[in-house]
Structures are given as C-alpha cells and as structure tokens.
Amino acid sequence: MKIKTSHEPKGGLESVVFTDIILNLFIFFFVSFSLIYSLDYAKEEKIKVNLPKGEGEAMKKEISPLTLTVTEKKELYLNEERIKYKNIGEEIGPMLESRTDKTVFLNASKSLDYGFIVDILSTLHSSGARVLSLTVESKEE
Numbered sequence: 001m002k003i004k005t006s007h008e009p010k011g012g013l014e015s016v017v018f019t020d021i022i023l024n025l026f027i028f029f030f031v032s033f034s035l036i037y038s039l040d041y042a043k044e045e046k047i048k049v050n051l052p053k054g055e056g057e058a059m060k061k062e063i064s065p066l067t068l069t070v071t072e073k074k075e076l077y078l079n080e081e082r083i084k085y086k087n088i089g090e091e092i093g094p095m096l097e098s099r100t101d102k103t104v105f106l107n108a109s110k111s112l113d114y115g116f117i118v119d120i121l122s123t124l125h126s127s128g129a130r131v132l133s134l135t136v137e138s139k140e141e
Contacts, residue, residue: 066095066129069107070120088120089127096128103131 068088069077076083083091096102104124108117121132 065103065105067105067107070112072109072111088123093127102129103133104129105133105135107135
C-alpha cells in the first residue's frame with residue numbers, strides 16, 4: 001500500500017521574510033537619515049578659540065591692483081601716477097615685493113609700437129611681475 005503525501009507548492013512567502021525585509025529597510029533609512037542630519041554644516045557650532053594678543057602691524061589689504069597705463073604719446077602712469085619709462089623697474093619692483101598678488105594690468109593704446117609694448121612687458125617680468133594681463137575693450141557689434 002502506497003501512502004500519498006500531498007506536496008502542494010505554497011503560493012506565497014512567509015510573514016517572517018516580510019518582517020525581515022521591513023526591519024532591514026527600517027534600519028537602513030534610520031541610519032541614513034541620522035547621518036544626513038548630523039552632517040548638516042549649518043547647525044554646527046563654530047570652535048571658539050581664545051587667541052593670544054600680539055604686537056605688530058596689522059596686515060594691509062591690497063585694495064587696488066597694479067595698473068600700468070601707456071598713452072599714445074608713450075606716457076606711462078602707474079595707478080594714475082605718472083612715471084618715467086626708464087624708471088619702470090625701480091617703481092614697480094618694490095611694490096611687487098610687498099604684495100602677495102604679483103599681477104600687473106597693462107592698459108596700452110592700440111596705436112603703440114609692438115616692440116615698445118614687448119619691452120615694457122619684459123621689464124615688468126624682470127621686476128617681479130608673475131602675471132601680466134593686457135586689458136582690452138570689448139567689440140560692440
């Protein structure tokens with residue numbers, strides 16, 4: 001005699017599996033949101049430090065950049081102060097040494113000789129200028 005056993009396939013998952021999945025999702029989102037909330041930099045307090053007092057000059061802010069203007073008549077102006085062509089290096093060198101930003105802006109008339117402008121750029125570079133910027137006007141169409 002043969003005993004029949006019924007092996008009917010079950011159509012659904014057990015409730016333990018669902019509970020496991022829900023619990024894992026809950027832990028994931030709980031940890032994620034708490035990390036996001038704790039990394040909000042706007043809510044962080046600044047560190048208070050009692051700095052010692054010292055004597056000396058306060059650092060001067062560099063308000064205006066060095067600008068060298070050359071007119072059509074080959075007149076040179078350093079920040080609106082007239083200088084001689086021979087004294088470019090002597091005038092700009094000490095100013096550049098005291099600055100952290102070693103940029104010089106050159107405003108030159110378009111009618112000037114190319115060689116003259118290159119000579120000025122060379123003198124500025126040898127005086128300590130590390131960034132030489134030629135200023136131009138934009139074309140209007």
